[in-house]
Amino acid sequence: MTLQDILGNFSLILFILTIGTGIIWLLDKFYLAKQRQAKADAALAEYDARNAKLAAEGVRPDESGRAALKANLLRQPTWIEYSGSFFPVIALVFFLRSFLYEPFKIPSTSMLPTLEVGDLILVNKYQYGIRLPIVNKKIVEIGNPQRGDVMVFKYPENMALDYIKRVVGVPGDTVVYKNKKLIVNGVPVKYEPLPDYLDQETLSYSKQFREQLGETSHGILNNPRAPSYVPNPHDFPNRELCNYDAEGFVCKVPQGQYFMMGDNRDNSLDSRYWGFVPDQNIVGKAFLIWLNLGDLSRIGRFH
Numbered sequence: 001m002t003l004q005d006i007l008g009n010f011s012l013i014l015f016i017l018t019i020g021t022g023i024i025w026l027l028d029k030f031y032l033a034k035q036r037q038a039k040a041d042a043a044l045a046e047y048d049a050r051n052a053k054l055a056a057e058g059v060r061p062d063e064s065g066r067a068a069l070k071a072n073l074l075r076q077p078t079w080i081e082y083s084g085s086f087f088p089v090i091a092l093v094f095f096l097r098s099f100l101y102e103p104f105k106i107p108s109t110s111m112l113p114t115l116e117v118g119d120l121i122l123v124n125k126y127q128y129g130i131r132l133p134i135v136n137k138k139i140v141e142i143g144n145p146q147r148g149d150v151m152v153f154k155y156p157e158n159m160a161l162d163y164i165k166r167v168v169g170v171p172g173d174t175v176v177y178k179n180k181k182l183i184v185n186g187v188p189v190k191y192e193p194l195p196d197y198l199d200q201e202t203l204s205y206s207k208q209f210r211e212q213l214g215e216t217s218h219g220i221l222n223n224p225r226a227p228s229y230v231p232n233p234h235d236f237p238n239r240e241l242c243n244y245d246a247e248g249f250v251c252k253v254p255q256g257q258y259f260m261m262g263d264n265r266d267n268s269l270d271s272r273y274w275g276f277v278p279d280q281n282i283v284g285k286a287f288l289i290w291l292n293l294g295d296l297s298r299i300g301r302f303h
Contacts, residue, residue, distance in 0.1 A: 009160060011133055014094040021087035028080050040073035098133035100125055102284065104152060104162060110262035110269065111164060113197055113208065113219040114150065114302055120291040121164075123152045123284040136280055145170060145258055145282065147184065148216025150302070152283040153260070156236070157274055164286055165270050168213060169251065169259030177272070178248040179228050180265060182213070189213055197221055206264075218303050219263060226266035236275025251276075258282075 047069060051061035076084070096102075106119040115121065125131075128151075130140035136154070145151055145167045155161040168182060169175040176183035183189065192210040197219075199206065206221040229246050233239075242251040249272060253259050257276035262268025271277065292298040 009134075011094075011097065014090065014097065015134055018087070018091050018094045021083040021090055024080060024083035025087045028076065028084060032080065033076075036074050036076075040070055043073055044070060094133070098125065099130060102152075103290070104164065104286070106164070109199070109201075109267060110264050111150070111166075112199070112221055112264040112267075114166075114263045115164070115286075115289070116292070116295075116298065117201075118292050118294050119289045119298060121286050122288040122290050123286050125284040127285045128282050131282075136282075138279070145285070146216075147173075147214035148218065148303070150286040151258070151260065151277075152286055153258075153277050154281040154283065155274075156277060156281060157234070159281070162283060163260075165260035165262050165268070166213070166218070167258055168261045169253040169271075171253055171255045171257060173253045173259070175251045175253060175259050176248070177261075180222050180248070182211070184213075194219065206266075216303050221264045221266070223266035230272045233272065234274045238276055242275075 044066065047066060051063065054061040102123045102125055104121050104123060106115045106117055106121065109117060127143055128145055129138040129142045131138045147167055147170060149167045150164065151167055152162055152164045155163045169184065174185055181188065181191070190212040192212075194208040194210055196205040197208040198204075206223050209220050209222065210217055211220045228248050230244055230249055233242070233244060233249075238254050238257070241254060242249055251259055251271075254276060256279045258271075258279075260271045260277055262270050286302075288301050289298050
């Protein structure tokens, strides 16, 4: 793993900070604090003995400095104080992001009209099973992705990148996409025409449909000017399970892997180009827009 990979992996950074601050906190609690206390006890005993000797000689000792001396001797060094203060906060954030919920920001238009650029979303980390952080190894089976789910995963060609797409094929499925229509396991997906969608940034219109994928009903976009075929698909693992032609493609999804597509069908770099998503790449299920600074009305659940 390169330095760039480490700096780009926020979970790994949190893990390192949690371990580092935790070690310092434990070291101080069970060793360094006792050393400071022993040093303070010795110094205060010497201070008290000196004052007692002065008192015996008839000299009234100055007791005002004892409290300041004790506080100074027991004071934590700055690096220990900050580590102890930050440790519980960092540990809590690491736990929440690793096992419960993780926030993401939508960077592109590939999931229009469902998700817009600037949407801040939450991802459920445990719905598809509990995984060890960093290595992303599943240790507890809870559930599996279903057709229609919006899922965040590690991009197979660069594991430092997180992608978000919709699950259109689960292990064992045969996914057909011909002339911009999906057929899964021989059953055509139902489409309901909707009013054309206006992209506010490009001021261009796309054909909009409501797609019924599994139990999930959601919007998709098609650009009538874009070709039906997939230009220049990559040489990805299990590429032999896909057959491309001028009308689209047919793919058989291997066991333990998933086929992903963006809702903005003609403007999405997805499984059509780079192949299947292995189970070990899964991050979690996206389910909530918790903020969009440009449009607060977008806050809420989505499908």
